[in-house]
Amino acid sequence: MTTTDLPQSLLPTLPGRHYTDPGIFAREQERIFETEWFCAVRSADLAAPGDFETVQIGRESVLLARGRDQRLRAFLNVCRHRGARLCTEETGSVKRAFQCMYHAWTYGLDGKLIAAPNLTGMPDVDRTEYGLTALALREWLGYAWVCLAEEPPSFEDTVMADVSARLGGPGEIEAYGIEGLELGRRIEYDVRANWKQIIENFMECYHCATIHPELTEVLPEFADGYAAQYYVGHGAEFGEQIAGFTVDGSAGVDRLPGVGAHQDRRYYAITVRPQVFVNLVPDHVILHRMFPLAPDRTLVRCDWLYLPEVVGSGVDLSRSVELFHRVNQQDFEACERCQLAMGSRGYARGGVLVPSEHHIGLFHDWVRGRLGEQP
Ligand code: FES
Numbered sequence: 531m532t533t534t535d536l537p538q539s540l541l542p543t544l545p546g547r548h549y550t551d552p553g554i555f556a557r558e559q560e561r562i563f564e565t566e567w568f569c570a571v572r573s574a575d576l577a578a579p580g581d582f583e584t585v586q587i588g589r590e591s592v593l594l595a596r597g598r599d600q601r602l603r604a605f606l607n608v609c610r611h612r613g614a615r616l617c618t619e620e621t622g623s624v625k626r627a628f629q630c631m632y633h634a635w636t637y638g639l640d641g642k643l644i645a646a647p648n649l650t651g652m653p654d655v656d657r658t659e660y661g662l663t664a665l666a667l668r669e670w671l672g673y674a675w676v677c678l679a680e681e682p683p684s685f686e687d688t689v690m691a692d693v694s695a696r697l698g699g700p701g702e703i704e705a706y707g708i709e710g711l712e713l714g715r716r717i718e719y720d721v722r723a724n725w726k727q728i729i730e731n732f733m734e735c736y737h738c739a740t741i742h743p744e745l746t747e748v749l750p751e752f753a754d755g756y757a758a759q760y761y762v763g764h765g766a767e768f769g770e771q772i773a774g775f776t777v778d779g780s781a782g783v784d785r786l787p788g789v790g791a792h793q794d795r796r797y798y799a800i801t802v803r804p805q806v807f808v809n810l811v812p813d814h815v816i817l818h819r820m821f822p823l824a825p826d827r828t829l830v831r832c833d834w835l836y837l838p839e840v841v842g843s844g845v846d847l848s849r850s851v852e853l854f855h856r857v858n859q860q861d862f863e864a865c866e867r868c869q870l871a872m873g874s875r876g877y878a879r880g881g882v883l884v885p886s887e888h889h890i891g892l893f894h895d896w897v898r899g900r901l902g903e904q905p
């Protein structure tokens with residue numbers, strides 16, 4: 531679809547309560563984040579057996595751990611005895627098992643119950659039946675995606691299809707070799723805004739001319755409010771004087787070897803429902819993961835990924851990182867500004883989308899469909 535397929539009028543947005551109502555947020559947690567594939571951790575962050583991380587997915591705490599067989603697994607972070615939260619740290623490493631602090635039930639890295647002390651004289655505890663609750667996990671682009679649904683949707687038809695639709699075909703993202711890249715920098719943003727504000731903002735570029743002076747310098751077409759990611763196959767071109775995707779337009783670092791001629795000197799921005807943004811430029815990839823924590827609070831983890839030899843060389847990445855760090859700060863400040871008004875009578879019936887924002891309406895339809903509401 532292109533913008534010409536959409537009406538050239540104003541379209542309504544979601545009403546304000548969709549950004550503040552705890553009941554709507556709970557339904558989104560249940561019907562979106564606990565149902566879809568959710569990008570949870572970067573696989574390389576859990577490199578060694580025993581490495582673990584806990585993340586919030588919907589209303590659940592999820593424990594991811596690397597097994598002795600090198601496999602990454604995901605479990606509900608709940609002790610099967612009396613329900614104590616098994617692991618309270620965000621990240622760490624255990625030798626060979628997780629032990630519950632309450633009565634010391636002990637689970638292997640594969641989730642099996644391996645010990646339950648002082649059970650003599652008590653009925654046998656079935657070690658398999660009382661293992662941790664395992665969740666579906668797929669690794670792609672160097673990240674572990676988890677699905678809490680009993681019957682997960684097809685990963686290919688959801689996550690991978692979202693990416694190839696935005697890039698104008700399957701295989702385009704492979705050119706960037708993302709799974710082979712290394713973390714150059716990670717910045718975490720605690721954003722006081724509803725998760726949908728952040729997606730809506732990322733989907734449009736109407737705001738670029740107003741709040742992104744550095745980005746529009748590098749990508750001059752954004753100064754016209756061009757909604758780059760909506761144009762299938764469209765990558766915004768660097769300005770003529772621009773040497774690289776850096777805060778001052780100076781040269782970047784070594785180019786990713788697989789990037790094709792048609793992808794060179796271009797910027798692609800992809801929204802992967804429900805909580806990932808991927809930005810592709812010739813010398814690095816920026817991947818955002820959102821963790822919706824409350825109706826008005828979303829944690830965003832942003833990774834800047836480069837060739838391993840670039841990270842290993844110790845070259846200065848600050849100008850490269852600074853460009854999108856500023857964009858993030860500018861965007862999140864705007865999202866927080868909108869969030870302040872979502873409970874106002876002045877927004878009770880919502881606002882409007884101008885034609886270059888109309889594709890946000892498709893996102894709203896998707897959300898409403900998930901919530902069982904009439905679009
Ligand atoms: Fe975990 Fe009892 S609640 S061992």
Ligand code: FE
Nearest residue numbers: 731738742861
């Ligand atoms: Fe922006």
